Amino acid sequence: DVKVTQSSRYLVKRTGEKVFLECVQDMDHENMFWYRQDPGLGLRLIYFSYDVKMKEKGDIPEGYSVSREKKERFSLILESASTNQTSMYLCASSFQSRGSGANVLTFGAGSRLTVL
Amino acid sequence: AQTVTQSQPEMSVQEAETVTLSCTYDTSESDYYLFWYKQPPSRQMILVIRQEAYKQQNATENRFSVNFQKAAKSFSLKISDSQLGDAAMYFCAYRSTNTGNQFYFGTGTSLTVIP
Numbered sequence: 001d002v003k004v005t006q007s008s009r010y011l012v013k014r015t016g017e018k019v020f021l022e023c024v025q026d027m028d029h030e031n032m033f034w035y036r037q038d039p040g041l042g043l044r045l046i047y048f049s050y051d052v053k054m055k056e057k058g059d060i061p062e063g064y065s066v067s068r069e070k071k072e073r074f075s076l077i078l079e080s081a082s083t084n085q086t087s088m089y090l091c092a093s094s095f096q097s098r099g100s101g102a103n104v105l106t107f108g109a110g111s112r113l114t115v116l
Numbered sequence: 117a118q119t120v121t122q123s124q125p126e127m128s129v130q131e132a133e134t135v136t137l138s139c140t141y142d143t144s145e146s147d148y149y150l151f152w153y154k155q156p157p158s159r160q161m162i163l164v165i166r167q168e169a170y171k172q173q174n175a176t177e178n179r180f181s182v183n184f185q186k187a188a189k190s191f192s193l194k195i196s197d198s199q200l201g202d203a204a205m206y207f208c209a210y211r212s213t214n215t216g217n218q219f220y221f222g223t224g225t226s227l228t229v230i231p
Binding site: 031033035040041042043044045048050056058090092094096103104105107108109110 | 122125149151153159160161162163166207209211217218219221222223224
């Protein structure tokens with residue numbers, strides 16, 4: 001019954017490494033999101049995508065990039081990981097109907113990244 | 117961007133009792149959606165309840181209900197007959213109907229249920 005799958009639950013990387021976080025959804029959702037979750041700060045939007053090859057910056061895009069080559073897959077890339085990117089990363093997806101109450105977020109289980 | 121404020125970082129409740137989690141938001145829009153999400157420890161974030169701003173009736177889902185005060189821009193969550201499984205982080209969220217792709221979240225309230 002898994003609908004949004006994040007490839008890694010826990011990752012440990014070194015400063016300067018390139019990091020890929022993968023997210024796959026099987027609900028045919030148009031929208032996909034990457035959030036960062038930190039204690040006391042809630043969820044902050046990094047990037048979102050409303051269609052294949054389309055992306056928009058969220059509130060904290062610096063140091064991150066994304067890729068959406070297929071509708072079901074949305075990747076978050078840290079080109080050169082830094083210690084201040086140690087965090088929990090949440091992927092989510094939703095339909096695109098603006099006026100519909102059915103447009104709710106479905107989340108993945110999260111990826112906890114530690115950068116040493 | 118809309119702001120969502122949860123002023124209670126932590127709350128606790130005795131098992132079987134009732135607890136209310138607070139949420140306020142700032143918007144100039146008249147039509148929008150509000151949500152409460154639950155994140156159990158080390159588990160996936162799930163939707164608890166949603167409210168459409170144009171509906172005056174407060175949403176209810178079993179033991180979970182909301183008190184939606186549109187003029188006050190307040191959206192509190194009431195959990196009745198609290199159970200141990202209700203222990204989690206609770207996030208309040210806002211979604212515009214104009215820019216319906218983006219959701220705005222509060223900072224969360226950590227709920228402890230005391231046996």
